[in-house]
Amino acid sequence: MSLYSSSVKRPVTTILVFVAIAIIGLFSLQKLPIDLYPDIDTNMIMVMTTYQGASAQDIEQNLTRPLENTLNSVEHLKHITSNSRENISIITLEFEYGYDIDALTNDVRDKLDMISSFLPDDSNTPIIFKFSSDMIPIALLSAQASESLPGLYKILDENVANPLARVDGVGSVSIAGAPKREIHVYLDPIRMEAYNLSVENVAALIGAENRNIPGGTFDIGSDTYALRVQGEFKDPKDMAGLVVGYSNGGVVHLSDVATIDDSLEERAQESYTNGVQGAMVIIQKQSGANSVEISDQVGKILPTIQKNLPSDVKLDYIVDTSDNIRNTIASLEETVIYALIFVVLVVSSSWDDGGLPLSSCSPFLSP
Secondary structure, rough: OOHHHHHOOHHHHHHHHHHHHHHHHHHHHHHHHOOOOOOOOOEEEEEEOOOOOHOOOHHHHHHHHHHHHHHHHOOOOOOOOOEEEEEEEEEEEEOOOOOOOOHHHHHHHHHHHHHHHHOOOOOOOOOEEEHHHHHOEEEEEEEEEOOOOHHHHHHHHHOOOHHOOOOOOEEEEEEEEEEEEEEEEEEEEHHHHHOOOOHHHHOOOOOOHHEEEEEEEEEEEOOEEEEOOOOOOOOOOOOOOEEEOOOOOOOOOHHHHHHEEEEEEEOOEEEEEEEEEEEEEEEOOOOOOOHHHHHHHHHHHHHHHHHHHOOOOOEEEEEHHHHHHHHHHHHHHHHHHHHHHHHHHHHHHHHHHOOOOHHHHHHOOOO
């Protein structure tokens, strides 16, 4: 007995099967992750290594070349390119298609572990970036400020980034273009020479004093307490009294040879929205999360976050990828509805012409 004859002879069963399939499809649609692009892993990996205070030539000789020579032995490597700049080395690896990018990433990590002991001591551990569609931000927010601009980074980090990072499905929240606080110490070369001091010694003393040191534990009766020496400077003015040397039986303080300036770091990038300087908040999702649901949750808590900000700090959307996703889904729904209408009209016209449609009657026709 063919499928066609069974469907015609048992119409109730056929209808129930189609209803069950429709219910399962609607249930699965609610659980289906929605994103702007499919989850695709590329064949590229980037290795970034920072070395503060090093010139581009030092980066090339001490970081980039040793790393390139080691990473050249990774299997299935197609191309390798590098970029050596001041303070940073970036190496991009392109692999042949058809291989598991996770396995290749582990291979790259093993090679980096082999060479890590030969890198400069002051350099940071190499960071591996694996490119994928999940790295595309789901939303970009603008933050405009006037009086609060000098402390905008701290305001956004504490009052915006932290609440957004707790939203279910959000992978990371980063801030770009906001000024960061930085303490500048300007040494006077003439006074340094008069007191027989060097820049290296003064820098080492500042670094040694500006830290919190754990001192172990001690017992008092039945209680155990942790000892911790608080050494970090809470105010730039506290640095003025730091002893940096001795001269003619007297003590030399940092304020005697330097000027301390509580200012902002020199920025390589700035963010403007409608001509007003501010910052940009970048929201990225976790792998496999629903972008539309995340965007809805972010939109719900933004008014609450705005109330906790200074009056001159304004948040607004720059890009929301969920808008494109909603438009695409709406277009798909419209196409499905039109297709359903046309199918019903065609089937109805076949019945009006006389009996069952030809496709349904053909199994019973005599040869």
